[in-house]
Amino acid sequence: MDPVINHQLPSPATADAAIECRELSKKFGDFMAVDRISFHVQPGEIFGFLGANGAGKTTAMRMLCGLSYPSSGHATVAGFDVYREQEKIKQHIGYMSQKFSLYDDLTPLENIRFFGGVYGVAERVIKERSRELVQSLGLEKEANKLVGALPLGWKQKLAFAVALFHRPRIVFLDEPTGGVDPVTRRQFWDMIYEAAEKGVTIFVTTHYMDEAEYCDRVTIMVDGKIEALDTPVHLKHRFHCDNMDEVFYRLARTAQRSDA
């Protein structure tokens, strides 16, 4: 499958890395959830994070978002340290979790307004941007309904829009298209590309291998370790596969703790 929009890979020399990770680990008791992972993500890059259930994707992402403390290793996000400067990181990132987490008992506009306000976006700007946003999402009719009453696809698009609302430099998406129909998924990726075009770095975990093809670069995690990191084209070439599905299957079947 070809990318929906022809996306240019940013050259590595344009800026400092958006995310930098060295030997980052997380231990729960004796269990190495994340085992010394290292990588860096360029600004404006769409960085795919693949792995079976339990491979450690979400744990790694939570550390980068400042939701959980690493056990060891180094990492910076938007230039800030994940040990000491979580709150500064939070100002510069957007986050969308795999569990839908906007407020069901607020309307889309109220949700936008709340999260915008929490990130310190000025009142005037909030009004302006939410008008644009509602328009571009085609949510005019639903703008004053409670979010709980919206179909899942729209909820996900709304959640993504909210994650981008304060114009963060990096957006973390944790399985953003889980349970969503193919048409909506396509629209969703259009939105992702649009954001990347504007220079937002996208860090996305996913199960769908066709989505992996849309990414600039892909890491595949197995049992808490990074087994492969490259562009989809190179990966397919290296493992002599036709598509990412096969690549993934080759690497993931060696997993000890997968439940997928």
Place this chain on the structure above:
Amino acid sequence: MKQLFVFIRKEFYHVFRDRRTLLILFGLPLVQILLFGYALTSEVKNIDLVVTNVSNDVLGQRLTNQLRSSAFFNVQEQPLSPTQIESAFKKGQIKAALIIPAGFSADFTKARHATLQLLTDGSEPNISKTVLQYVNAIVQDFQRAQQPVTSISPVITPEVRLLYNEEGNGSINYVPGVLALILMIVCTALTSVAVVREKETGTMEILLVSPFKPVMVLVAKAIPFLILSLANFAFILLLAVYLLQVPIAGSLLLLFIITLLFIATSLSFGLLISNATNSQQVALLISMMGLMLPTIIFTGFIFPLENMPLPFRWISNLVPAKWYYAAVRSVMLKGLGLADVWKEMSVLCGMTIVLLSITVKRFKIRLA
């Protein structure tokens, strides 16, 4: 049968994995027994009483000393003006003030009639009434002691016998009440929430499409709570007997049977609630506010039922805990037998049958 066993084991995991809730389920009776048994006494002690002895004479001083020697009062002797007394009341420093007027001795010995003035803080009426009782008793004793003894004065000596509770143990009344309360929490609140949680998470649907009989789903849900209740029952009895030294006067077997009956009633209640609601929050609110409060109020274990307005006494008949409480009191504390509690037992039986049949009926309708 094997299926049922597998199912029950799953339910056990749910119940026993939440250690905090479990801890509270056994901490609750312990704390309640301790508080009811030792802290909440109906007797009135340590009352702050100011004696303003204006007379400053022999008898006045003697009376003050007599008051001081009583354990009921913390006596402070202070010459306070009425405004000072009022301000002390308002600050909540004293509960009562006794004013011994000028010329108290003379009034008593010469005019043979003296008057004391007792001011009490009526904002706590029970204390204020008790203060009057105590002061009166002390003053009467005092008055008698000051008279010359006449040769023939007939004396009635009342001999008081405390039945069922010879040491006058204040906590004895609360034990059946705590039992009723805890069983209600475990059987009704926990059960209803456990079922509703499965509805919320959608796992109930999975169970219902399994080849397992729907009624058995409910039975399996109820069994861990049944066992938990019996453990709590044993725990509370042990606390009562060894901590509070409340002996079990009647048959332990009968007590056990009555308790089983009450557990059945409460479980049916819990199942009915879970049937009628769809969210944990509503189930919790109904079982805590809708059942806990009536259980505390209408069993009569803290507040006497006969003091309540008539409609309340009617309502109390609908509260299962009231019947359980009455039966346990009769068997455990008074040592009565089956002949005296069959009425309470049949009421509980009737309630269980009604509740269960409504639940099963609703359950079937929902499935149809």
Place this chain on the structure above:
Amino acid sequence: MKRLRFILQKEFRQMFRDRTILAMMFMLPLIQLGILPLAMNLDVKHINLAIVDNDHSTYTQKLISKIGASGYFIIVTTAPAYKQALFTLENGTADIILEIPASFERNLIREGSQPLNVTVDAINGIKSGIGAAYLLTVIRDFNQDIRLLNNGQPVIAPAVIDTATSAWFNPYEKFTWYIVPGVLVLLLTLVGGFLSALNIVREKEIGTIEQINVTPVKKWQFILGKLVPFWVVGMIVLTVGLLVARLFYGIIPVGSLFLLYLLAAVYLIALLGFGLLVSTISNNQLQAMFIAFFFIMIFVLMSGLFTSVDSMPAWARTIAAGLPITHFMKAVRMIILKGSSFKDVLPVFIIEGLFAIGLNALAIWNYRKTQ
């Protein structure tokens, strides 16, 4: 500060959209204040007495009519024998049995002394204690009467001490006056405690807390945003409660309303801090409910709602002194019934203020944005 405004806006919106909370705000004060004060009556009246009169003399007639006239007792039965009377005690129709032995009058006149048997159902401590005390008082009075009667000859009448009493602030010593302010405090405590305890944990269960934790919102802003709406609910509940107290029971605060609200404001902050702390500790709503129930039960029982704190043993008084509710309970009664002034309740203000700061600081500290 600007962020706080957005947080508050969201919390208020959610709260006023929640029917349960709205219903609770207005129905709970009505129901609780409507029912509890009538049900929570520890006034001991109507003590049921069974009398076994084995003597049937003029003296026993006099004694029985004196007991009947005292107003404390209902003579439920005059049984012919102790056994029958005991039966009424077992089935609960009678609380106390008074047995007058045969030849009561004769023995009194001839021998000058005579025992009387009083048997008390001691299971209900309050009733048996006060009931027996009343009965003994009546018997003692009767004894005094017959002493005079018996002596006959005009010896010097004994000197008497009268005690003139007046109960201040509640001259008729009505129990409702005592219990209504208490129920008002109970109401505030239940509403504030449970609502706040269930709130944050609910966001945990739904998952929205993640979305909050990943924003740069300050911890104190989040906690304050939760606290303020519940505080407003508490003040509304207090207002409804005061109205009910006035309309149903005719209780109008003697002291300053402003003072009452001010104190309630501080107390609520302390209480809500406790609720939010519970909420940050718990993993799910059931757990939060149980933890809250456990503590609120202790608070209520130890608060002096219906038993006097002063009569508790020393260890229990120490615990009671460590609970915000105890001080608030006392101060509310002081302001409503006695008209105590700001200066009178100043210590309570200080104590509640410290609790408010401490409990909220704990809640903020215990709320973790990063695990």
